Amino acid sequence: MHFYCISTALQASIVESKEMLESSSVLLFIVFVLLFISLLFVVLIRKNGTAALIWHEIIKEKITNFIMNQSKERRILNFVLQNAVRGDPCSVMETIDKYCSEKEWAMNVGDVKGVILDKTVEEINPKVALELGTYCGYSAVRIARLLKAGACLLTVEFNPEFAAIAKQMIEFAGVQDKVKLLEGPSEVIIPQLKKKYEVDTLDFVFVDHWKDRYAPDTILLQECSLLRKGSVLLADNIIFPGAPEFVKYIRNNPRFQCSTYPSYLEYMKVQDAMEKAVFLG
Structure with missing residues (x-):
């Protein structure tokens, strides 16, 4: 009976480890895909004008405006007022x-x-x-x-x-x-x-x-x-x-x-x- 319990626990542990390994593999795969997409997007931003404008003028600018409650143009002016002669x-x-x-x-x-x-x-x-x-x-x-x-x-x-x-x-x-x-x-x-x-x-x-x-x-x-x-x-x-x-x-x-x-x-x-x-x- 004692041996059976150990065997059952061992099997459960193996199954759990296998599931964790599979979950880790899936997670790593997702991370890899996201990194690949991010890298691809960075390349597109640098080389493709449309992708660059979408990123800068729509995505990045809107997010930054929302966070800072200020327009990009106002940020440019403020930077000039603080740093230019x-x-x-x-x-x-x-x-x-x-x-x-x-x-x-x-x-x-x-x-x-x-x-x-x-x-x-x-x-x-x-x-x-x-x-x-x-x-x-x-x-x-x-x-x-x-x-x-x-x-x-x-x-x-x-x-x-x-x-x-x-x-x-x-x-x-x-x-x-x-x-x-x-x-x-x-x-x-x-x-x-x-x-x-x-x-x-x-x-x-x-x-x-x-x-x-x-x-x-x-x-x-x-x-x-x-x-x-x-x-x-x-x-x-x-x-x-x-x-x-x-x-x-x-x-x-x-x-x-x-x-x-x-x-x-x-x-x-x-x-x-x-x-x-x-x-x-």
Whole structure:
């Protein structure tokens, strides 16, 4: 009887150990699968623009906003206010680039394509420039720092929160005397530029707002006689997220001479490009 009890206990122990082993194997398999999926997702984020934007703009940003009860754009501004040098546009740009490359991705033109923007502005030396899509004010600061005395940048932003943040960013950078921020939809503001804002023609236009507005607003600029012979448009993100209608329109229009500048999506290794279009009149 005693031997039987021991034997039964031993069998039960073996069965229990086997079950535990099987459970451990299943757990290890699940962990392995999760790690593999995580690794695959990390690779996708680095190489695939769509996956990267889904992660940064939808998943990560929404979670962080909820936890901190604060928008990403406000966090960018606060980081600049705490770490950049007041009145120094280059310090402001470098601080934004640091935040967006190390902490949270954001849709600024960035430091890589920013060089293309710089060279274009320096080449044109505009007296009157227009930016469509201010966001947090990064590119407005970048453009304004290169403008000569008496020159002006008009920058258009539809989102009231972004406009408020950009205004503080521009003032902190010390370029507020060269920048006029216009809040509202581009299709409403563009027809007002001549009468309300006393614009004759534009020397330079930086196009970096809603991608489906690129083509319509380019057409609107022509209809409102805001482009002169030699006016230059520079459009960002023509590959990713992409502006196919704009590219098709501008490259097939004999009134524009186009050049493409291959580059990368801001703060990523995802292929992108900028399109430069010179208005021939």
